[in-house]
Amino acid sequence: MNKKQLYILSTICLMVAIMVSCEKILPPEPAEYEILDGPVEGLSNQQSAQFLKGDIAFNDEIFTAQTGLGPIFVANSCGSCHAGDGKGHPFTTLTRFGQIDETGNQFLHLGGPQLQNRALPGFTPEQIPAGATFSKFTPPAVTGLGFLTFVSDADILAMADPNDADGDGISGVPNWIDVPAFVAIHQNAVSQGGKYIGRFGKKASVYDLLQQTVNAYNQDMGITSLFNPIDVYSGLEIDPEVSTQTIHNVVFYLQTLKAPIQRNQNDAQVIQGKNIFNQINCAGCHKPTLTTGYSPIAPLSYKTFHPYTDLLLHDMGSGLDDGYTEGNAKTYEWRTPPLWGLGLSPNSQGGQYFLMHDGRAKSIEEAILMHGGEATNSKMQYQNLSPADKDALIKFLKSL
Amino acid sequence: MKTFTYIFKRSLILVVLFCSFTNSNAQTDTTKFIQRIPADTSKQKLNMDAVYNRPFLTAGKLPIAIGGYLEANTQYAQTDGISDGFSFQARRFTLFFSSTIAKKIKFLSELEFEDGTKEINIEFAAMDIEFHPLLNLRGGIVMNPIGAFNQNHDGPIWDFIDRPISALTIIPSTLSNAGFGLHGKYFVKRWILGYEAYLTNGFDDNIISNEDNRTSLAAGKRNPARFEESNSGLPMFTGKLAIRNRKIGELGISYMTGVYNKWKQDGLILDSKRSASVLAVDFNTSLIKNRLNITGEVAKVFVDVPETYTQQFGTQQFGGYMDIVGTVLKREILGWDNAKLNVGVRLEYADYNQGSFKVTGGNIADDIWAIVPSIAFRPVGTTVLRFNYRYEQQRDLLGNPPALTGVIQFGFSTYF
Numbered sequence: 047m048n049k050k051q052l053y054i055l056s057t058i059c060l061m062v063a064i065m066v067s068c069e070k071i072l073p074p075e076p077a078e079y080e081i082l083d084g085p086v087e088g089l090s091n092q093q094s095a096q097f098l099k100g101d102i103a104f105n106d107e108i109f110t111a112q113t114g115l116g117p118i119f120v121a122n123s124c125g126s127c128h129a130g131d132g133k134g135h136p137f138t139t140l141t142r143f144g145q146i147d148e149t150g151n152q153f154l155h156l157g158g159p160q161l162q163n164r165a166l167p168g169f170t171p172e173q174i175p176a177g178a179t180f181s182k183f184t185p186p187a188v189t190g191l192g193f194l195t196f197v198s199d200a201d202i203l204a205m206a207d208p209n210d211a212d213g214d215g216i217s218g219v220p221n222w223i224d225v226p227a228f229v230a231i232h233q234n235a236v237s238q239g240g241k242y243i244g245r246f247g248k249k250a251s252v253y254d255l256l257q258q259t260v261n262a263y264n265q266d267m268g269i270t271s272l273f274n275p276i277d278v279y280s281g282l283e284i285d286p287e288v289s290t291q292t293i294h295n296v297v298f299y300l301q302t303l304k305a306p307i308q309r310n311q312n313d314a315q316v317i318q319g320k321n322i323f324n325q326i327n328c329a330g331c332h333k334p335t336l337t338t339g340y341s342p343i344a345p346l347s348y349k350t351f352h353p354y355t356d357l358l359l360h361d362m363g364s365g366l367d368d369g370y371t372e373g374n375a376k377t378y379e380w381r382t383p384p385l386w387g388l389g390l391s392p393n394s395q396g397g398q399y400f401l402m403h404d405g406r407a408k409s410i411e412e413a414i415l416m417h418g419g420e421a422t423n424s425k426m427q428y429q430n431l432s433p434a435d436k437d438a439l440i441k442f443l444k445s446l
Numbered sequence: 447m448k449t450f451t452y453i454f455k456r457s458l459i460l461v462v463l464f465c466s467f468t469n470s471n472a473q474t475d476t477t478k479f480i481q482r483i484p485a486d487t488s489k490q491k492l493n494m495d496a497v498y499n500r501p502f503l504t505a506g507k508l509p510i511a512i513g514g515y516l517e518a519n520t521q522y523a524q525t526d527g528i529s530d531g532f533s534f535q536a537r538r539f540t541l542f543f544s545s546t547i548a549k550k551i552k553f554l555s556e557l558e559f560e561d562g563t564k565e566i567n568i569e570f571a572a573m574d575i576e577f578h579p580l581l582n583l584r585g586g587i588v589m590n591p592i593g594a595f596n597q598n599h600d601g602p603i604w605d606f607i608d609r610p611i612s613a614l615t616i617i618p619s620t621l622s623n624a625g626f627g628l629h630g631k632y633f634v635k636r637w638i639l640g641y642e643a644y645l646t647n648g649f650d651d652n653i654i655s656n657e658d659n660r661t662s663l664a665a666g667k668r669n670p671a672r673f674e675e676s677n678s679g680l681p682m683f684t685g686k687l688a689i690r691n692r693k694i695g696e697l698g699i700s701y702m703t704g705v706y707n708k709w710k711q712d713g714l715i716l717d718s719k720r721s722a723s724v725l726a727v728d729f730n731t732s733l734i735k736n737r738l739n740i741t742g743e744v745a746k747v748f749v750d751v752p753e754t755y756t757q758q759f760g761t762q763q764f765g766g767y768m769d770i771v772g773t774v775l776k777r778e779i780l781g782w783d784n785a786k787l788n789v790g791v792r793l794e795y796a797d798y799n800q801g802s803f804k805v806t807g808g809n810i811a812d813d814i815w816a817i818v819p820s821i822a823f824r825p826v827g828t829t830v831l832r833f834n835y836r837y838e839q840q841r842d843l844l845g846n847p848p849a850l851t852g853v854i855q856f857g858f859s860t861y862f
Contacts, residue, residue, distance in 0.1 A: 050780065064833075064854065071835070073850035075527020110655040122758060123659065126843075135844050136805045137757065167654070167707065167752045168717040396808060396844035 079307035082189045082387055082394070083131045086304045088345035093302065100299025103292045109267050114287030116268040117169040117279045118162035124296070127185035127266065131303055132387065132394025134185025136405045140266065143180035148374045153178045159372070160265040162278055169279070181368035183248050184405035187387045187394070191246070191255060192301035193351045194384070196338035199236040199243050205333060205356040216330040216420045218358035221250035221381070223373040228273040229257050233340065244373055245357045248403045250381035251372035255297045263288055301343060305351050306387035310445045319442025322435050326427035331360055331382040331420070354385035354446065363418020366402070378419060389444035410443050411436070483511060492640040492688050493696060493728065494591060494629065496598035497554060497570055500542060501828055501861045513542040517601035519857020525849050536562055538601060550576040558620070569620045580630035584644070587673060589622045591642040591686040592702045593743045594728035596621050601859030605771050605790050605822035607834050608855070611814060612765030612796045616745045617724060618664035623647045623682070624673045640688045647672045648682030648704035649722055654751055654759040660798045660812055661749050661759045663722065666706055678705035678719070695731025720750040742768035758843060760799030760810065767794035771820070782825040792818040799843065811845035814838060829860040
């Protein structure tokens with residue numbers, strides 16, 4: 047073999063080696079449990095296609111002045127508030143304004159319930175009207191919402207204890223809300239005086255993901271739809287700026303995002319922390335396990351899952367009372383937030399924690415210590431734990 | 447106008463002639479009637495000369511020279527373990543037409559087809575009149591002299607398949623606009639000084655209203671109407687000073703500024719005037735008897751974004767790149783007398799939103815960096831076969847864990 051042939055052969059061998067080793071030298075996929083996005087297992091091909099369309103609309107579609115953004119708004123895409131489908135950052139924290147009692151929002155005619163604090167060039171952002179109270183809401187993670195959707199009303203009511211009959215200091219009540227006409231009431235829904243149980247939002251003031259999606263397009267981005275054609279700036283009915291099909295795709299995407307996967311479940315310290323979680327009765331509100339009822343989406347039907355919430359309102363004490371409310375919730379009542387995915391929050395919050403309803407807690411411990419009202423007993427028990435037990439509890443919470 | 451018509455008619459004839467030769471007999475030896483004019487490397491050149499310093503072909507006594515280049519590649523890319531597989535890409539097919547209209551009056555045009563016919567752009571179509579080496583008038587569609595890459599972007603020059611990130615996004619190469627300006631050079635022994643100053647149409651409101659979801663000069667140039675009107679009704683200024691020493695290399699400093707938004711329409715004031723400006727520094731040098739070449743460019747962007755708009759769109763950007771390319775073999779290889787084998791690396795970075803969040807005081811990220819090792823084989827000076835591996839990290843606005851991307855690329859680029 048002469049030199050020339052050797053060159054050619056070496057080059058060919060090098061090229062083949064590179065082709066074969068492609069997978070080895072390219073960045074690997076993160077483990078499934080390290081990320082929040084991705085669909086539930088068991089979707090059909092058609093459902094996967096709809097999931098992808100919803101994924102694109104949710105994470106990639108950026109609204110501009112030309113495509114209907116604003117003119118006053120909070121964010122210009124769904125993904126701006128829910129990076130990687132996780133908890134949001136104070137950058138996109140929402141401000142809701144209204145009143146102190148449960149008589150319904152008295153400021154709808156003045157731009158309520160949500161403050162659009164940003165505006166296109168040439169426009170002026172909204173201001174909180176005189177006399178209105180307000181609260182700030184940090185965007186929640188959006189994973190596993192399909193499972194929460196299909197928990198039956200009967201199961202939610204079974205967890206409620208409005209009169210604290212069991213004497214554990216924890217009551218828990220549903221938020222009975224008016225449901226907009228475009229929302230279809232679920233099978234076997236329970237009604238009270240024409241109102242239904244809200245299960246989404248910081249105050250549980252949203253019935254389902256369709257209502258949440260339509261509201262977010264309208265109130266967060268100033269995007270009208272067939273379901274809510276009112277422009278947030280002018281207050282006039284205008285042409286839809288997002289298609290009905292896109293709304294349905296986004297709702298399907300949110301319904302079929304997988305539930306967060308717990309990490310290090312078999313770690314001794316995590317197991318110890320889980321036991322402490324139960325001993326100091328955090329699980330009184332943050333119910334570890336729920337089950338779904340029937341769902342037209344088979345992978346969500348009759349499933350057991352672990353969200354660490356009871357979807358009920360609880361008195362959280364004066365420290366968390368912002369003087370603003372929604373539905374029939376009191377100003378000091380907040381829906382138990384699901385704890386699943388808590389340990390992955392920094393991955394969507396810029397490497398830090400921004401916890402509680404408005405992101406005021408910068409660590410899990412700070413968040414625990416901000417609990418009051420019905421959670422006072424659990425908080426005090428936490429304060430009395432040894433440093434090792436506290437560490438174990440925090441490690442458990444970070445594993446979720 | 448007559449001159450333009452004349453030149454394009456002649457160009458058309460030339461293209462038809464070329465095509466007919468090719469169609470009639472694929473084996474025809476074109477060297478018998480086509481003369482190749484290589485790029486002029488004998489004189490002292492600056493980066494600003496790149497548009498004319500290209501290889502051309504001319505046939506017989508036709509007054510027009512034609513040139514161009516093609517670049518194509520295959521790539522396999524993967525981000526966070528997810529890949530859409532292999533792609534074959536015909537990135538650019540570019541045609542140049544040049545003509546000396548009369549003594550000291552020149553014309554050149556550059557027509558580019560990107561990704562097949564996905565984008566067709568006239569990147570340059572200008573007439574140059576030389577009154578004096580220090581005073582030349584250029585008018586038409588001109589490349590704004592900001593940074594170096596924008597005017598010196600031909601594929602075959604580079605050992606890297608991708609254009610530098612900062613030269614695509616921070617400075618949106620190829621940036622050309624309708625306008626006029628002056629340029630000139632001054633020679634002193636080993637030194638050469640050059641200047642360029644143009645007034646052109648500018649960007650538009652899309653700089654801060656686009657689907658890139660960030661401040662983007664590239665989005666602000668997508669409006670094809672910029673060749674017929676200035677969106678703001680005001681001219682954009684671009685100026686550059688460059689100095690070159692034959693032994694050391696070239697250093698350039700350039701600045702571009704203009705109002706980008708539609709602040710007034712039909713006599714009505716809609717908004718205040720908002721400016722977009724770019725300051726760039728570029729350099730290149732050759733060491734060890736031209737065996738080691740270092741080329742780079744950094745740019746800083748300043749954009750006036752309304753206080754009440756979203757911080758998603760930043761007021762400042764910064765980015766740059768540096769290519770280090772060494773020739774490890776220069777000899778006869780496989781029958782090519784003066785073939786070269788180069789190895790190199792590109793380091794690049796772009797921060798699309800410099801600043802901090804008003805609400806938390808934390809740093810706004812939205813940045814990207816990449817390292818690109820390269821092996822390039824140049825059988826002749828006008829053709830390059832190149833193999834690149836690209837490793838890239840990109841963070842979102844909040845600074846969440848970066849998306850990791852790896853890209854393996856193989857391709858070629860050649861003048862013809």
